[in-house]
Amino acid sequence: MDQVLLTRTLFGSSMAFHIIFATLGVGVTLMILFAEIMRWIRKDDDYGIMAKRWTKGFAILLGVAIPSGTIVGVMLSLLWPGFMEIVGKVIAVPFQIEIFAFFLEAVFMSIYIYAADRLSNVMRVISVALVAFGASSSAYLINIAHSWMNTPRGFQLTDGQVTDVDPWAAVMNPSMQYTSKHVLATAYMTGAFVLVSIAAYKLLRKTNSDHERAYHKKGLMLTLVVALIASLYTATNGHDTAKMLHNEMPLKLAAAEGLFETQANAPLAIMGIPDPETGTIIGGIEIPGMLSWLATGTTEGVVQGLNDFPREEWPPLFVHTLFNIMVGIGFSLIGIAGIAIAWSVLFRGRDFPAWLLLILVTTGPLSMLAIEMGWIFSCTGRQPWTIYGIQSTTDAATQSGNIGTLFILFMALYVMLLVLTGLVLKYYFSKNPLHEDLTKMKVQVLD
Amino acid sequence: MSEVYIAILIIWVFLFVYAIAGSIDFGAGFWAMFYQTSKETQASQIANRYLSPSWEVTNVFLVLLVIALVGFFPGAAFYLGTLMILPVSLVLILLAIRSAFMVYSFTVKKYTRTLTVISGLTGLLIPALMVSILPVSIGGFIASSGERHFILFNEVLTSPAVYTHIGFGLATELFLSALLLSDYAREAGNEEVYGIYRKNAIVLGPVTLLFAVSALLTLIPEAPWMVETMMDIWYLFALSLAAAVIGYSTLWWKSDKTNLGRPRIGVLLIILQFGLASFGYGLSHMPYILYPDLTVYEAFTDPVMFRWLLYGYGGGLAILIPAFIVFWRLFMKDKRYLQINQEEK
DSSP states (O other): OOHHHHHHHHHHHHHHHHHHHHHHHHHHHHHHHHHHHHHHHHOOHHHHHHHHHHHHHHHHHHHHHHHHHHHHHHHHHHHOHHHHHHHHHHSHHHHHHHHHHHHHHHHHHHHHHHSGGGSOHHHHHHHHHHHHHHHHHHHHHHHHHHHHHHSOOSOEEETTEEESOOHHHHHTOTTHHHHHHHHHHHHHHHHHHHHHHHHHHHHHOSOOOHHHHHHHHHHHHHHHHHHHHHHHHHHHHHHHHHHHHHHHOHHHHHHHHTOOSOEESOOEEESOEEETTTTEEESSEEETTHHHHHHHSSTTOEEOOGGGSOGGGOOOTTHHHHHHHHHHHHHHHHHHHHHHHHHHHHTTTOOOOHHHHHHHHHHHHHHHHHHHHHHHHHHHTTTTEEETTTEEHHHHSOOOSOHHHHHHHHHHHHHHHHHHHHHHHHHHHHHSOHHHHHHHHHHHHHO | OOHHHHHHHHHHHHHHHHHHHHHHHHHHHHHHHHTTTOSSOOHHHHHHHHHHHHHHHHHHHHHHHHHHHHHHOHHHHHHHHHHTHHHHHHHHHHHHHHHHHHHHHHHOGGGHHHHHHHHHHHHHHHHHHHHTHHHHTTSSSEEEETTEEEEOHHHHHTOHHHHHHHHHHHHHHHHHHHHHHHHHHHHTTOHHHHHHHHHHHHHHHHHHHHHHHHHHHHHHHHOHHHHHHHHHTHHHHHHHHHHHHHHHHGGGSOOSSSSOOOHHHHHHHHHHHHHHHHHHHHHHHTTEEETTTEEHHHHOOOHHHHHHHHHHHHHHHHHHHHHHHHHHIIIIIOHHHHSOOGGGO
16 A cells, blocks of 8 residues: 555544544533433433433543544644644634633533532533533534635645635635534434434333333433434535535535536436446436536536546545445434334324334444445545645655554554443443432432 | 744643643552552542543643644644654554543443553553653754655664653653642542652652753753753753752641641642743753754744634633633532542542
8 A cells, every 4th residue: 555545544544433432422412411401391310310321421432532532633743744734824723712612521521520419400501511512612613624625715825835824714614614514413413313222222122111111212202303303404404515515626526426427407326336437327326407406406507527627636436335325324314213203203102113113223323334434425535635626635644654553553542442442331331220220319219 | 022932932831731730640540550459548549539530631731732733833743743653653542542441440340450550551651752752852863865854763762861851751740740649638638648649759859850950961962052041041940940949848848737748839839840940941942843953933833823823822711711710629629529438448
């Protein structure tokens, strides 16, 4: 493997690892906040236990989330020194504010976890709200930098020198809104669906007591509602993103959709493999006019195809598959969540059937898979550029050797941490089963 | 004062804050490990009581330092990122192991002992490794061929300056954390644990000073370019030494508690000592970030960006300071948190 590809693989794997924890960090904190609010409104201590148990799981994940975030943050300078040199001059502001959001999250997370018993109800909700706010804002801010890589603004690069810096223009770049909101909404969606999976899995057990079943049903409904809202929003936002791509990065859109010829009435290709030699999609289904309608609002609209661009600027065409998997999962999840909620509205009080619960168990992993696909799509679809149209990935990458060794070391680290964190979570929750928490609560009420 | 000087001063402050907070954090992890098997004392619990809520916040200071360097001195981020890829990657891996295993150790009671040993020992190595980056930046260890620069690891490994710095890093983290934990124990009203950490601080104080002086002495032949400024600002180092001596003596000052010593004043004076010494070191290092290849002027960010960042840090700190005060009151002051129940022993 050549140096640049190896560097990309190392950074990509690190991101793929970090994004699991980062996404849950944003999504689960929001769910904890909702559980706290429900407990407050409904005066139902089940929600208090829910918040407590989710928080414990989250606190374990934090042990990896925080250092993995530190790793990717520092790795940017190690692996992409040429890129970070421009970042520092042009788009340092969101990175900097992100740090403050990060502080807010860390400080109030500690307060929420370690001082919960000394806080009033209001203060506890405020602390966890600040945790969720900190987590969400840092995700929002860091993705401003990511959006700027796709649609860079606010500077000129002449002979390798950065001039005419306008930090505000860099922040307010054309894709900023779409990208950051997309990442936030999908994080909420994934956090909620992962908790949907757990609740559905628990409901599948035959040994639940009545109280346990009631608890899991409350959890399932709360998470399903949030998951549905977030995934519906993601769909509309995804549509806006396609329109933005049409205007700002037509090549990326063409690669995502596997469109070779510039045309009006452009078809939407679902699955299939784009073949650069023949300029057609092998297999797959084509819906006539659909792509034009999605990108321009009318089937008459002209959508640019890959052939309009020099071949050496094309991203790898497998991004079409990644893009399809991401969108496909997104729509399936809307359907699943919709059916589950419809079920409980129509048949009030009746238990979910086992088949539906089984499907619900898959939503968390599927959602996380979509996140990974989306990230690989977004960053591979930008190739061969690191800063689109301005800095090539080759120019951004480090010149230092030893990347192979580092790759092996970091992979070993990630695999170890994934396995151990899984085991630790399993150990903790089997040592501290729900029924103990529920019994403790009853004893407290009787006292 | 020029913009470049303001920027480097901010970097120094962040570096200094992280050096202190990080030393205490990793040191406390070590002490939690060191005393965990001891049945007679709560020294380990006190260390964990400090560590649990604070490690995440400490870690953010590290990210703050890196981000500030990228923003204010993108050229330095480029240079250091390229050169330091191996040592910094090693620090990152150790950091991940340390944090993860610390959280595991709080969670999995069955294997707490093993997990704490892993996080304690990896944590111990981190500051030592970080400090060893300092002598590499003073020149003599970097070679270049064409555009590429690289560290001469053979030269580094045979340089006495590197070893005195590693020793200094180790001694500092143990001394600072022992001193702070003695103060923390006293705040908790636990005079028995206070006595233990006071004794550790008494032993480690002179060791740290010895390493500091030997690090400086082994540095001078490697970096003659720094010496002239050092001579000019000798009073900073003299003041630093005075703060060290007085700070150390506070361990014997009279107090209204069972044991001798006023650790709070000690902590403040020792922090002052490190502040003065770091400031002096930083001034002597000017104008170079990496001698002789990179100066602060070359590495400096765009002037427009500089002003934006300055406002950003101003605004951010204004929001954060109240949060830190709440944090301090809940975890460093509140007796309900500090005191350890008998059943937890």
